[in-house]
Amino acid sequence: MRTSRPHEEGGAGEGHAGGRQWARADATRHALLAAAQRVFADRGYADAGIAEIVERSGISVGSLYHHYGGKAGLYVALWEELTAEQEESAARAVSTARKAGEDDPIALFIAGARAYLQVCWERREAARLFHGGEGPSGSSLMRRSRAQRWMAQNTKLLHGTSGAAPAGRAGQVLSLVLTTVIGEAGREIATAESETEAAEIIDEVCRILIRLAR
Known part of the structure; x- marks a missing residue:
């Protein structure tokens, strides 16, 4: 057999x-x-x-x-790993808030923004690598493409089913401003001196985002 x-x-x-x-x-x-x-x-x-x-x-x-x-592939892989973690953390936070009964688009947006910014601190060593704009050929385009995708996702989330954000050009500009604020805040958080300082920055950024969004 x-x-x-x-x-x-x-x-x-x-x-x-x-x-x-x-x-x-x-x-x-x-x-x-x-x-x-x-x-x-x-x-x-x-x-x-x-x-x-x-x-x-x-x-x-x-x-x-x-x-x-080669070296460029390592850089891109580190970038993709970080951005995937940021996006996944934000998406989980929004999903969790929805399951808890939250339906205000701005509150959902803030939940996602807070989670994203928290990853900027938790993965600060990696996040710092991409703040100076240095990288292989094509990395600037890679970052711009990601920013545009992120802005489109934020526009969709902010508009929501209740139309919390203005429609059309005004809505796009609002999303651009809010997304830019989050991106720049991420730089500051990644270079914070301590977890306490990072938490303070995150709280203040979220307060600013709420004021701008409303």
Whole structure:
């Protein structure tokens, strides 16, 4: 009778091996990103070297190029990781507020803004990397595209079903102003001296946003 072997398709051994391989790849990516973040913070993007990233990560240069294609790929991956966490945190906060019965578009917007700003503090080491505008070719366009998408989402949220925000051009301008305030506040929060200072900035920014939105 033919018996299944671990390496054969569908075998239990393959599943375990695949899981281990995925875990190793995930650990490799994490180590490379953590090292790149430190080197970018210490040297700036332009002066950061692949050799130092490899040395700090303990990962081979071949693995770096395999996973990220080079220094620019590491920068983009760090950016995408941070922005995804900011957006997911804001979306969760809005969803939680809705489930709790909140239906005021401005209150929902403030809940999302507060969550976004909190991530700016919690991930301040990463957030600081992108404040100076330094980065690979195309990074400015990447940031502008993200800002435009974010503004469109905020416009939709603020308008809501009750039309809390003005429609048309006025609504777009209001969303632009509020989104810009949040973005600039994120810079200040990421460079705050302490968690207490960051919390104070977040509270004040939310008060300003409410006044502007109403």
